[in-house]
Amino acid sequence: MDTTTSTACVLIIGNEILSGKTQDTNLQFLGAELAAKGITLVEARVLRDDKAAIVAAVNECRAAYTYVFTTGGIGPTHDDITAECIATAFGRDLVLHEEAVERLRRQGLELNAARLKMARVPAGASLIDNPMSGAPGFRVDNVFVMAGIPAVARGMFSTLDEELAGGSPIHSRNVDVYLPEGELAAPLENIVRKYSQVEIGSYPFFRKRGGERRFGANLVVRGTDEVLVDQVLQEIITTMTGLGGDTG
Amino acid sequence: MDTTTSTACVLIIGNEILSGKTQDTNLQFLGAELAAKGITLVEARVLRDDKAAIVAAVNECRAAYTYVFTTGGIGPTHDDITAECIATAFGRDLVLHEEAVERLRRQGLELNAARLKMARVPAGASLIDNPMSGAPGFRVDNVFVMAGIPAVARGMFSTLDEELAGGSPIHSRNVDVYLPEGELAAPLENIVRKYSQVEIGSYPFFRKRGGERRFGANLVVRGTDEVLVDQVLQEIITTMTGLGGDTG
The missing domain is CATH 3.40.980.10 (MoaB/Mog-like domain)
Known part of the structure; x- marks a missing residue:
């Protein structure tokens, strides 16, 4: 970060x-x-x-x-x-x-x-x-x-x-991915390794969606470079969709 | 305590x-x-x-x-x-x-x-x-x-x-007193000084009661001796009522 x-x-x-x-x-x-x-x-x-x-x-x-x-x-x-x-x-x-x-x-x-x-x-x-x-x-x-x-x-x-003297504001974007953390962890880690300038977090949930309870995780990207934060979020969405995970 | x-x-x-x-x-x-x-x-x-x-x-x-x-x-x-x-x-x-x-x-x-x-x-x-x-x-x-x-x-x-090996459970009693903390502080401190075996806390509020917003504090007594905790709370209530504070 x-x-x-x-x-x-x-x-x-x-x-x-x-x-x-x-x-x-x-x-x-x-x-x-x-x-x-x-x-x-x-x-x-x-x-x-x-x-x-x-x-x-x-x-x-x-x-x-x-x-x-x-x-x-x-x-x-x-x-x-x-x-x-x-x-x-x-x-x-x-x-x-x-x-x-x-x-x-x-x-x-x-x-x-x-x-x-x-x-x-x-x-x-x-x-x-x-x-x-x-x-x-x-x-x-x-x-x-x-x-x-x-x-x-x-x-x-x-x-x-x-x-208070701060620095550049920290921008944050997030997306809900309906895949169990155990399945998204490895592809997510590849993205984490590529982008050391942002901080990426994964916060699991188990909630109702479309009549059934499903596992998923809220994936968060944070950093001072807003363009990069948006780009990394987009790469996460593309990757997770490719794995068959609903997002949104 | x-x-x-x-x-x-x-x-x-x-x-x-x-x-x-x-x-x-x-x-x-x-x-x-x-x-x-x-x-x-x-x-x-x-x-x-x-x-x-x-x-x-x-x-x-x-x-x-x-x-x-x-x-x-x-x-x-x-x-x-x-x-x-x-x-x-x-x-x-x-x-x-x-x-x-x-x-x-x-x-x-x-x-x-x-x-x-x-x-x-x-x-x-x-x-x-x-x-x-x-x-x-x-x-x-x-x-x-x-x-x-x-x-x-x-x-x-x-x-x-x-x-987990604990000790005697800690009992807690509390009462809302409708007096500003600045008025109840001194009489409350006299009670605190008398009872070192319990812990007494004062948590101020400003809330609606009977159509008007009033200052008050939630007074909390905690300790392992349940009888003593009850006794100290009763002394607090008697003292605060004597000062003209509604309780409850």
Whole structure:
């Protein structure tokens, strides 16, 4: 695959994702958005509300990737420890950010200790706007700290456009082929070998078509060269049709 | 929290989860199932189809946790590299498993090279039954290798009951409280401080109730002592009702 220069890692923070209480949906959203910007999402980790684990992961990942995005743990309750963890990871103090205080004040709510916690960020952090409510996220160097609630995470990410340097957008084409993976694997691998500049994936399914359940696979071609992606998809379709596989 | 002795990590393998193409649902399922068995899921990682990254994560996690569960990458196509990665991680050869070959044969399909790849496992691995189709998963020491397709992953996990040593099951109770998190945070923290044997989480929402949209939080109590979990939840309800918060 034609690799882009920017890479990313997502850290999903919260016991609720690991206990089975909550289905995460931020990862899929961020993966698609980053690909559209030409940033390769290389890894994601889901972590408990555990300070040592979060600090270690932040430090490992911010050294390894161009960008780190965290979701979750920036609210006012006892289990919201992300800001404190980021401060520790960077060896900085957690300080009250005046502009963040002002944004919370504008919501018209009493600024008690719990709410003021949402205005405490690592020293030197810049704010990430929250189009949904006042409480901002923040950025320290290459680490972007966002809320866990999907609508808020999406809103915050949408404000980052100019801060993220991507590469060429990654284009994706796919086709459903009604052949068992065991039959299409070898001819597909021949195509994979010919085109190292694109990434080809095979995702099997077993579904109803024309009254009967049939095996097949969704074949995906991804790459930055849109013309080549289209050409490889066409070659896959021609090859699979030649093998007797319905497509579409 | 009253920690159990067994811990787990889930490794979700596949470019499609990180590109935004596919929404993972195996993590939520495994998190809930492991909690019911008294096994604490401490971490999950989502990895690309990249051999070096998978080998490194497997070796790091199998040393750190009681159990490692992987999903994805055990089919017949070029992008299915999990078995090869596990073999490398353990320093073992990848060998044809006669019983796995027999199970594939019983499906009545031609055993070409691609299909036989699904019978290749690290030397010494034991098979994990696949109740959905013939192709098995496998286990090496504390690493359990399962399919990525959710129905197959669930089927395989369901056969592992006797192989997993858990602790006391983790009980969970929750209540919706219609108070903003910024108001309930301090009184909730007092309760958190009193009961270190349970884990308490607060998950905010903003939803319609009685014709208007209101802020609130789902408060969750988890622990192995069911009587205590019930008691703490009751104390939360009494406290929140005293603050003027509707519950239910």
